[in-house]
Amino acid sequence: MIYHSTRNKEEKANSKEAILKGLCNDGGLFVSDSLTDIRVDINEIMELSYKDTAKKIFSLLLPDYSEDETADAVENAYGESFADESITPLTKIGEDHLLELYHGPTCAFKDVALQMLPQLMSKALKGSGKKILIATATSGDTGKAALEGFKDVEDIGIAVFYPHGKVSDIQYLQMATQEGKNVAVCAINGNFDDAQSGVKRLFSSDAYTKLSDSGIFLSSANSINIGRLVPQTVYYFESYKKLCRENVISLGQEVDFCVPTGNFGDVLAGYYAKLMGLPVHSLIVASNENNVLTDFLHTGVYDRNREFHKTISPSMDILISSNLERMLYYVSGGDCTLISELMNSLSETGRYEISPELLLKIQEIFKAGCANDLETKEALKNAYRETGRLIDPHTAVGYKVMKENKTEGIPCVLLSTASPYKFCKDVYEAIYDDNESDMDGKDGFYYMEKLSERTGTIPPEALRSLKSRPVIRKDVIDIKDMEGYILKEAFENIRF
Numbered sequence: 001m002i003y004h005s006t007r008n009k010e011e012k013a014n015s016k017e018a019i020l021k022g023l024c025n026d027g028g029l030f031v032s033d034s035l036t037d038i039r040v041d042i043n044e045i046m047e048l049s050y051k052d053t054a055k056k057i058f059s060l061l062l063p064d065y066s067e068d069e070t071a072d073a074v075e076n077a078y079g080e081s082f083a084d085e086s087i088t089p090l091t092k093i094g095e096d097h098l099l100e101l102y103h104g105p106t107c108a109f110k111d112v113a114l115q116m117l118p119q120l121m122s123k124a125l126k127g128s129g130k131k132i133l134i135a136t137a138t139s140g141d142t143g144k145a146a147l148e149g150f151k152d153v154e155d156i157g158i159a160v161f162y163p164h165g166k167v168s169d170i171q172y173l174q175m176a177t178q179e180g181k182n183v184a185v186c187a188i189n190g191n192f193d194d195a196q197s198g199v200k201r202l203f204s205s206d207a208y209t210k211l212s213d214s215g216i217f218l219s220s221a222n223s224i225n226i227g228r229l230v231p232q233t234v235y236y237f238e239s240y241k242k243l244c245r246e247n248v249i250s251l252g253q254e255v256d257f258c259v260p261t262g263n264f265g266d267v268l269a270g271y272y273a274k275l276m277g278l279p280v281h282s283l284i285v286a287s288n289e290n291n292v293l294t295d296f297l298h299t300g301v302y303d304r305n306r307e308f309h310k311t312i313s314p315s316m317d318i319l320i321s322s323n324l325e326r327m328l329y330y331v332s333g334g335d336c337t338l339i340s341e342l343m344n345s346l347s348e349t350g351r352y353e354i355s356p357e358l359l360l361k362i363q364e365i366f367k368a369g370c371a372n373d374l375e376t377k378e379a380l381k382n383a384y385r386e387t388g389r390l391i392d393p394h395t396a397v398g399y400k401v402m403k404e405n406k407t408e409g410i411p412c413v414l415l416s417t418a419s420p421y422k423f424c425k426d427v428y429e430a431i432y433d434d435n436e437s438d439m440d441g442k443d444g445f446y447y448m449e450k451l452s453e454r455t456g457t458i459p460p461e462a463l464r465s466l467k468s469r470p471v472i473r474k475d476v477i478d479i480k481d482m483e484g485y486i487l488k489e490a491f492e493n494i495r496f
Contacts, residue, residue, distance in 0.1 A: 001063050003030040003226065006329040007340040015062040016124035019117075019227035020132060022220035023203050027343070029326050030226045033334055035061075039277040042251060046241055050087045051078055053241070054116075054234045060276075061230045065123065073119035077231075081105050081115055083460070088112065088235040090242040090413070094387040096402065097248070097413045098395075099239045106174060107419035107460050108315075109266065110145035113223075113231040118149045118156065120227045121219070125155055131496045133211060134158040135202050135486060136221040137195035139262060140167040140315040141418060143185070144174035146221040151180035157494035158221065159184040159486050161195045164476050167314050169444035170422045170463055177469040182496060184489040185473035188482065191308055192262075193320045196222070198482045207483040216490055223265025224322050232269035236278055239413050248411055254281035256412040258402035260394040261285060262318035264293065266415060268327055271365065275330065281410050284367045286401035288313045288394075291370035293321055298368060300359035302342075303351040312373050312426040313393040315418070320346070328354070331361050369401035376400065377430035384431050390455055392420040392427065421459040424448040431455075 003018040005011045005028030013021060018030040038060050045053050051074050058070050065073070078087055084103040091098050104111025121132060134156065136146050143160040150158040162175060164187035175185050188195050199220065202208060208218055223229060236257065243249045257280060259267040267285050274280040287294045289309040296302040304319040311317055329339050345352040354362075371379065376393050379400035383391050391399060395416040406412040420427045425447040432454065445467045448459050477485050 001032050001034045001061070003032045005029070005336070006031050006325050007336050007343065009336055015064045015226070019062075019120050019225060020124050020217070020219055022225045023200070027200065027204075028339070029224050029322070031326055031329050035272065036275055036330070038275075040237065042237075042240065042244075042277070045237060046244065046251070050234070050238055051075070053237055054078070054231065057234050057237065058230060061233070062120070065120070069123045073116060073123060076119050077115040081111070088238055090239050092387075093383065093389045093391075093399070093414060096406070097239070097243070097411065098389065098391075099235060099413050099415050101235065101415060101417055102419045104145070105148050105462055106141070106144045107422055107462055108141035108145055109415070109417040110141045111148075112235060113228040114142070114145040114149040114221065116231040117221060117225065117227045118153045121156060122153055129215075130155070131216045132156045132219050133216050133486070133490055133494070134219055134221045135199050136160055137192060137199045138162045138175075139192035139317055140171040142222060144171065144178070147175065147178045147180065147183055147185065150182070150221070151178070152182055155496055157182040157184075157216075157490065157496050159186065159489055159494070161186050161188050161199060161482065163187070163191045163195055164189055166191060166310055166317065168423050169425070170466065171314070173466045173469070173471070176471045176473045177466060178473060182494050184475075184494055186475040186477055186485060189476065189478050192318050193304070193308070194479050196318075196320060196322070198479050202483060202486060205483050207487050210487060211490055214491070216496075222322070223263055229265060229269055229272065229323075232266060233273045233276070236270050236273035236280075240278055243411060243413075252279055254279045254410055256280075256282045256284060256406050256410050258284040258286055258398050258406065258412060258414045260313070260316060260398040260415065260417055261293070262287070262290070262316035262321065264321040264323040264327065266417070268323045271327055271330075274365070280365075281407055282367050282405075283365055284369070284402060284405045284412075286398040287368065287370040288316045288376065288397050289370065289372045290317050290319055292319050293324070294368040294370040296324075297362065297366050300354045300356065301351065302346065302353070304346070305350040311393075312376060312423065313397050315394055316397065327362075332358060367405045369405050371397045371400045377426070380427060380430035384455075390420045390427065390457055391416060392418040392423050394418055396430075419460055419463065421448055421451070421463050424451045424459075427451060
C-alpha cells in the first residue's frame with residue numbers, strides 16, 4: 001500500500017515511512033489511492049473484540065507492519081491504559097447514542113490514537129539507528145495525550161506547543177505537570193492556528209536541516225499523521241457492531257454520526273470508515289463559534305479571514321482545519337493539481353472556493369452546524385436535565401448540532417470527545433445557575449468537587465490527582481522563537 005502527498009503523487013512512502021515522516025516535503029498530507037479499494041466485511045468482525053478489530057483494520061491500512069508487530073502494538077496501547085475494558089463504550093443519551101471516547105489516561109478521545117502512535121513509530125524505527133523528534137501543536141487535548149503516549153519512549157523525543165491562556169485550567173495542568181526525560185512543553189503567545197502554522201514551518205526551516213544533520217528527524221503527532229488517523233477509524237466500526245449486537249439496527253442498515261471537530265481529523269476517520277464499507281448515511285460536522293467548517297460545508301467557500309473566538313470548547317478553537325485537505329483529495333477523485341491550488345490559495349490569501357459540482361458531492365455525505373457559547377451551555381443543561389447525562393462542552397456542541405441535523409428514522413451516534421471534568425467550571429455553571437459570591441476566583445478543582453457533589457458522579461483519578469502535582473513546565477515564547485526553542489530543547493534538554 002503506497003502513500004503519497006495530497007499535492008503530488010511523485011512523493012511516495014510505505015505506511016511505516018509515512019508514519020515516521022508525518023508531513024510530506026511539499027506540505028501535503030499522506031494519502032493512499034488504495035483506500036477506495038479496501039472493504040471491511042462487517043460480518044467478519046461482528047464478534048471480534050475491540051483489539052482484534054483494530055488488528056484487522058491496521059492490517060489493511062498499515063500493511064508494512066507484521067502480524068506480530070501489530071498485535072504487540074495493540075496490546076501495549078490498549079491492554080491496561082483504558083479505564084473501560086471495551087475501550088470506547090457505546091451508551092444512550094436520550095433516544096440517541098453516545099460513543100464515549102474519554103476513558104484513556106488523559107480523559108480525551110485523542111488517547112485512542114495517541115496510545116497507538118508511539119507504538120507504531122517505535123516499531124518503524126527499530127534497527128534504523130534514527131532518532132525522531134515529535135513537534136506538535138495542541139488546542140488542549142492532543143498535547144497531553146501525545147506527551148503521555150510518547151513519555152520516555154526510546155529514541156523518540158516530543159515538543160508540544162499550546163496557546164498561552166487559551167486552554168482550560170485542567171488542560172493546562174495536565175501539560176504543565178508532565179514528567180518525562182524526553183519531553184518539552186511550551187506555551188506560545190497566539191492561538192492554536194498560530195501554533196499549528198509554526199509547527200508546519202519547522203518542517204521547512206533551518207532547524208529541520210540542523211536536526212537532520214545531527215541524526216534527529218522531525219515528525220508530527222497531530223492528526224495530520226496517518227498513524228493518528230488510522231486508529232480512529234476503528235471506533236466507528238466498533239460502535240456500528242455494538243448497535244447491531246443490541247438490535248438497534250440490522251446488519252447493513254445505515255447510521256448517522258455527529259462529530260464535534262475543529263481540525264477535521266475525527267470526522268475524517270469516519271469518512272475513511274465509510275470509504276471502507278461502513279454503512280454511514282451522514283457525517284454531521286459540529287463546530288463552535290469558530291464556524292469556518294460550517295460555512296465551508298454550506299457554501300463551498302473556506303475563509304479563515306474572520307474573527308477568532310475563544311470559547312468554552314477550546315479544542316475546537318481552530319480556523320485552519322488541516323485534515324479537510326484529505327477529504328477534498330478523495331472527493332475530487334485524487335486531483336493533486338486542484339488540491340495544491342486550493343492550499344496555495346489558503347496560504348496566500350486565507351481562503352479558497354471549490355466548484356458547485358464538488359460541493360454537491362461533499363454535501364451528499366456531510367452535514368454541518370454550529371453552536372456559540374450560549375447555545376453550548378444550553379445544550380449542556382438540556383442534556384443533563386432531559387437525559388441525566390453529564391457531557392463536556394465539545395460534546396454539547398455536537399448535541400445541539402445533532403438535534404438539528406440528524407436524519408429522521410436513522411439512528412445517530414454522537415462522539416463524546418472528553419470527560420466533562422476536564423471543563424468542570426463551565427459544565428457546572430451551565431447546569432446550575434448559582435450566583436454565590438464565594439465562588440468568584442475559584443479554580444477548576446473547586447468546581448470539580450462541586451460538580452461531583454451535586455451530580456453524584458466521580459471525577460477520573462487522572463484529573464483529581466493533578467491538584468497535588470508540581471508545575472514543572474513554565475516556558476512561554478513568541479511564535480517567531482519556535483525554531484530556536486526546538487533546537488535548544490533537542491540539543492540541550494531532551495534525552496532520547
